[in-house]
Amino acid sequence: MSDEILPAITGEILTDDAALDRAGNDWGDLVHARPRLVVRPASVIDVAAVLRFAVARDIPVAARGAGHSPYGQGQAPGGIVLDMTSLPPRRTVTGEVVSVDAGARWRDVLDVTLPRGLTPPVLTDYLDVTVGGTLVIGGVGGAAHHHGVQTDTVVELEVVTGTGDVVTCSRDDDRELFDAMLGGLGQCGVITRACLRLVPAPARARRWKLYYDSLSAFLADQREVVRDGRFDYVEGQPLPVEGTWRYMIEAVAYYTPPASPDEETLLNSLSFLDAETSDTTYFDFLNRVAEAETLLRAEGSWFHPHPWIDTFLPDSAVEQVVTGTLAATGEAELGALGLILLYPVRADRLKTPLFKVPDGELVWLFSLLRTGSPVDPLHNARLVGLNVDLYRKVSALGGKAYPSTAVPRSTAEWREHFGSSWPLLAEAKARYSPKNLLNPGQGLRLPE
Ligand SMILES: Cc1cc2nc3c(=O)[nH]c(=O)nc-3n(C[C@H](O)[C@H](O)[C@H](O)COP(=O)(O)OP(=O)(O)OC[C@H]3O[C@@H](n4cnc5c(N)ncnc54)[C@H](O)[C@@H]3O)c2cc1C
Secondary structure (H helix, E strand, C coil): CCHHHCCCCCCEEECCHHHHHHHCCCCCCCCCCCCCEEEECCCHHHHHHHHHHHHHHCCCEEEECCCCCCCCCCCCCCCEEEEHHHCCCCCEEECCEEEEECCCEHHHHHHHHHHHCEECCCCCCCCCCEHHHHHCCCCCCCCHHHHCCHHHHEEEEEEEECCCCEEEEECCCCHHHHHHHCCCCCCCEEEEEEEEECEECCCEEEEEEEEECCHHHHHHHHHHHHHHCCCCEEEEEEEEECCEEEEEEEEEEEECCCCCCCHHHHHCCCCCCEEEEEEEEHHHHHCCHHHHHHHHHHHCHHHCCCCCEEEEEEHHHHHHHHHHHHHCCCHHHHCCCCEEEEEEEEHHHCCCCCCCCCCCCEEEEEEEECCCCCCCHHHHHHHHHHHHHHHHHHHHCCCEECCCCCCCCCHHHHHHHHHHHHHHHHHHHHHHCCCCCECHHHCCCCCC
16 A cells, blocks of 8 residues: 555545544444555445555555544444544434534534424433444444333434445435445444434433442342333443442433423332432533543543453343352452443344343343553453453353454354344345455454
């Protein structure tokens, strides 16, 4: 790849060490593979020109959103990284649909929808990941038990396929590509624009933190509130407290005054031991991780390695897996600022063919969000090893690992992950990106 044969584009081509180092790292800080070039496209035409250039020369290409992957998923060793955040903002609301460039962060989406009284129905806990980066994996949040994941809210996509063609696809047009892009790890193309369904935005959010000292009581109450849908948002966390574990349900009711949530009805029948209540604007609730981010940036651990694992457990195995995992997890494994998430989602709300969860009425997101060591790679390798052990255990029990996970995965494991939907992805990849050049950091190559 020399400068003479690079495609003529209107965006920027970067080859300086700072740009290559940045593109060769991510949130995980565990996999480091520099590309040869970073391209900051200024248009869809630039993206198509780069893909055609790369395909003709067998050069791997990765689209990069906010770079918040934990294990090199957005890296392109020796290839080209397309920095999707450089696409010019194209953000418009028409009726109850927003159209955004794929490099927009969910915060940017809210910037254009909230002034119109609208919101995406489900948001990630952290608003600074991009639309493209989450739509290729799913996009889970505390409202998923009502609305499914973010891929379930997509109306239309503009995609540059792995052969350099620009295609607009939806449920009605080019359905094969549409289904293969949502949750399809960016194997068939690069998303350049997405149209997303919106719902009316509430003004405020009242949040209850409900505390338990029994795992089974905590699980039973989560099952109940997710089944009856009494809250708008439900997540939960096991919390390490003085050498043991407590559990906390985070349950939120959205409202717009003069209406207000009826606390007695909402908390009726639940068996928590203590409760804390807070009330904020809807946006401040959605943006709650920003405060923690500021603190962690100042304290430094925001920049430390993050050997994170997110899994989905079948309801039948949740108590067994969580009990075993917590018994083996101390502060040394979690890291002082680590976090564990545990909450159920109703499987009947999940419609995206490539978003894979275990069988059953309820599935549990179980995430170990550990902070690694900035100076001890062996410790971090041990934590990735623990992830692999958990991944194997969960898989043996019918569970799945969410794609945004610090576990190296082979094509055979992806085939197993996608199960009955594998032909959908494999056939679309053979058609739209037969040279296996896109998003190589996901570890999926065809034929195996
Ligand atoms: C603090 C924090 C909180 C999080 N909370 C949640 C949460 O609540 N729910 C949840 O679901 N996830 C959550 N995540 C995980 C996060 O959503 C995923 O890791 C996501 O993939 C990161 O998006 P990104 O924009 O940083 O993408 P990147 O890390 O840059 O890329 C992710 C993958 O998408 C590909 N990609 C990126 N853009 C495109 C595109 N336009 N077209 C095709 N492929 C593309 C990349 O090649 C890569 O394979 C969180 C992550 C962090 C760090």
